[in-house]
Amino acid sequence: MEKTFARYAADRHDSVRKWKQETGKKVYGYFCCMTPEEILYAADILPVRITGTGEPLEHADAYIQSNACAFARSCLDAGLRGHYDYLDGVVVPNSCDIIFSMEYFWRTLVPRPTKPALIAGVDIKPYVHYINYPEKITGREVLPYYLEVLKGFKQELERSLNRSIPDVDIERAISVYNEDKVQIRRMYEMRRSDPPALSGYDAWQIVYAGLLMPKDEHAALLKDYLDDLRSDGQTAPEGVRIYLSGSAMDLVNAGIYKIIEDSGGQVVSDDLCVGTRAFWYHLKQDLPPLEAIARRSLGTACPRSTVTTAIPENRWAHIVNTTQNFNIEGAIFYVLKCCDARLSEFPHLRDKFKEELGIPVLFLEGDYTSEGLEQMRGRVEAFIEMIEG
Amino acid sequence: MLYGGIDVGAQSVKAVIFDGKKIIGNKSSVTEKEANVAAEEVFEDLLADLQYRAQDVDKVFATGCGAGDVSFADKKSSEQICAARGGRWLVPTARTVVDLGAEGCRVMKLGPNGAIEDFANNAKCASGTGSSIELGAVYLKVPVDQMGPLSLTADGVAEISSTCAVFAESVIISHIHNGESRERIAAGIHRAVASRVIELIGRIGLVEDVVIVGGAAMNSGLVKALEEMTGVSFQLPENPRTAIALGAAIQASLKKDGGRSRKTFNR
Numbered sequence: 001m002e003k004t005f006a007r008y009a010a011d012r013h014d015s016v017r018k019w020k021q022e023t024g025k026k027v028y029g030y031f032c033c034m035t036p037e038e039i040l041y042a043a044d045i046l047p048v049r050i051t052g053t054g055e056p057l058e059h060a061d062a063y064i065q066s067n068a069c070a071f072a073r074s075c076l077d078a079g080l081r082g083h084y085d086y087l088d089g090v091v092v093p094n095s096c097d098i099i100f101s102m103e104y105f106w107r108t109l110v111p112r113p114t115k116p117a118l119i120a121g122v123d124i125k126p127y128v129h130y131i132n133y134p135e136k137i138t139g140r141e142v143l144p145y146y147l148e149v150l151k152g153f154k155q156e157l158e159r160s161l162n163r164s165i166p167d168v169d170i171e172r173a174i175s176v177y178n179e180d181k182v183q184i185r186r187m188y189e190m191r192r193s194d195p196p197a198l199s200g201y202d203a204w205q206i207v208y209a210g211l212l213m214p215k216d217e218h219a220a221l222l223k224d225y226l227d228d229l230r231s232d233g234q235t236a237p238e239g240v241r242i243y244l245s246g247s248a249m250d251l252v253n254a255g256i257y258k259i260i261e262d263s264g265g266q267v268v269s270d271d272l273c274v275g276t277r278a279f280w281y282h283l284k285q286d287l288p289p290l291e292a293i294a295r296r297s298l299g300t301a302c303p304r305s306t307v308t309t310a311i312p313e314n315r316w317a318h319i320v321n322t323t324q325n326f327n328i329e330g331a332i333f334y335v336l337k338c339c340d341a342r343l344s345e346f347p348h349l350r351d352k353f354k355e356e357l358g359i360p361v362l363f364l365e366g367d368y369t370s371e372g373l374e375q376m377r378g379r380v381e382a383f384i385e386m387i388e389g
Numbered sequence: 390m391l392y393g394g395i396d397v398g399a400q401s402v403k404a405v406i407f408d409g410k411k412i413i414g415n416k417s418s419v420t421e422k423e424a425n426v427a428a429e430e431v432f433e434d435l436l437a438d439l440q441y442r443a444q445d446v447d448k449v450f451a452t453g454c455g456a457g458d459v460s461f462a463d464k465k466s467s468e469q470i471c472a473a474r475g476g477r478w479l480v481p482t483a484r485t486v487v488d489l490g491a492e493g494c495r496v497m498k499l500g501p502n503g504a505i506e507d508f509a510n511n512a513k514c515a516s517g518t519g520s521s522i523e524l525g526a527v528y529l530k531v532p533v534d535q536m537g538p539l540s541l542t543a544d545g546v547a548e549i550s551s552t553c554a555v556f557a558e559s560v561i562i563s564h565i566h567n568g569e570s571r572e573r574i575a576a577g578i579h580r581a582v583a584s585r586v587i588e589l590i591g592r593i594g595l596v597e598d599v600v601i602v603g604g605a606a607m608n609s610g611l612v613k614a615l616e617e618m619t620g621v622s623f624q625l626p627e628n629p630r631t632a633i634a635l636g637a638a639i640q641a642s643l644k645k646d647g648g649r650s651r652k653t654f655n656r
Binding site: 360365375376378379381382383385386389 | 454466467468469470504505506507508510512513
């Protein structure tokens with residue numbers, strides 16, 4: 001594995017702190033893949049995805065009910081422990097019901113580096129920015145509404161930073177982001193072969209590092225890495241070809257890749273925000289930049305986002321796209337306990353997998369601890385053995 | 390050629406010698422020793438009984454929660470797969486295999502040709518397993534092997550409303566205080582355990598014939614509760630306790646050349 005990717009994946013906080021020290025630039029934390037990272041990047045900010053610790057909670061239990069997902073609770077706990085003390089700002093989109101509440105918790109509980117700038121009781125330079133991503137992502141009114149939301153976010157950011165963010169800079173950011181998506185897609189293409197060119201865990205490290213480091217640097221490193229991989233002709237160990245679907249795949253949850261690989265499986269494609277959803281949706285470069293960003297966000301098939309029907313067709317469409325030509329032999333749903341969005345769509349998707357794709361499904365309910373993951377090992381082994389026959 | 394299967398369970402170690410067509414011998418022993426030592430003892434005892442030497446056995450597969458510790462095994466195989474293989478071999482028409490162990494409960498669905506299609510098992514909770522019945526036996530002050538027969542003599546059921554073994558404990562105690570008969574409480578305990586097993590069966594769907602294996606399958610009260618609550622007959626093979634070890638020996642025979650084996654296996 002390329003050292004920089006492995007370093008970011010293994011020790012995200014120190015890696016980002018080091019980057020900040022070296023560049024003197026600002027770092028903003030964000031939740032969820034619908035965040036318009038490109039606007040932050042255009043403002044010379046490094047956006048980094050906020051994740052938790054997987055350790056027992058120290059503070060968050062006092063604020064979030066125990067039937068909320070352990071990942072979200074751990075994210076807040078990490079904030080309260082000071083793990084994110086290097087952040088200059090935080091962006092919270094209205095994704096799921098727990099992440100949305102992070103705006104309040106982070107704003108009121110986590111110490112901020114700058115004082116609020118109050119005018120008539122309103123903080124015009126907020127530390128925590130809230131993006132009112134719509135509940136419903138299709139329909140005529142949605143795009144114009146969301147464009148207004150993004151314009152408001154951009155203005156709020158400009159006020160906070162005392163600078164303007166011209167369209168030309170956002171267009172440049174879009175092309176940087178698109179180039180990174182091209183490279184990640186290329187990596188996924190290299191996993192179609194049997195055995196895949198690189199293991200599921202290595203691919204995860206690369207995508208995860210991409211959520212923590214500047215996209216231009218990530219794309220350049222990844223291009224070289226893939227070129228070398230191609231010329232070396234190296235491959236990952238052979239294994240039963242697994243499709244992985246699940247909740248936020250950070251360093252804690254990614255232990256599932258190791259268990260799958262230990263059991264004789266190999267993840268070759270996925271339905272993850274730290275996975276296919278990070279690159280599948282390109283930004284259109286022939287549109288006004290904010291509209292391109294809005295369309296990308298609204299098009300992202302997050303399990304939180306439903307369409308106008310009760311059955312999330314956009315979710316199934318994404319799965320069909322990301323399974324095609326990957327020769328998937330089994331699907332593993334690794335879902336965190338209390339993740340309502342994921343758990344409520346699961347029965348529908350499981351039936352579709354079995355009936356339409358003829359692919360067996362294993363459901364694992366995680367608790368966001370490494371001990372909980374270890375408990376699943378037996379079932380993963382049985383599932384892979386079942387497929388092997 | 391001879392194949393060995395070792396099943397290191399939470400409570401006992403089981404061993405089977407299989408020649409690819411029939412069971413040559415089997416043995417089980419309750420042990421508190423380390424998994425590797427206990428497995429070696431049971432396997433050696435079985436070989437001695439059969440007058441074989443260790444080198445006569447071509448391949449040994451281990452299964453069960455202590456499978457990873459069995460150093461003399463060639464490979465380990467999962468409990469679900471072994472239980473399904475063993476259950477199907479013992480009852481060749483089986484489409485559903487229920488494996489009830491001391492701390493594990495697994496349900497496997499098989500296709501018409503014997504290929505394993507799906508499975509479900511308990512995760513962190515032991516309330517649908519043999520240990521729940523053991524817990525009840527402690528409060529009713531009866532040997533655990535008498536729990537089943539005791540429940541069969543009940544004139545009704547003292548409901549255990551909670552499926553959690555810890556909460557069930559307090560329900561059992563209050564039933565005792567209220568003067569409920571031991572028989573009725575025993576029947577209630579078996580129904581509570583059976584309801585958890587049925588919940589697992591429900592996840593993958595019940596297809597007949599159903600075969601029940603594992604140590605807790607020898608509990609007649611539990612099998613009766615399962616049959617009454619599902620309206621389906623559960624077939625109990627001879628030696629259900631060693632069926633999973635048999636499955637491991639079958640896996641050893643199928644995978645003797647390594648790599649992927651046939652998905653289907655019939656007697």
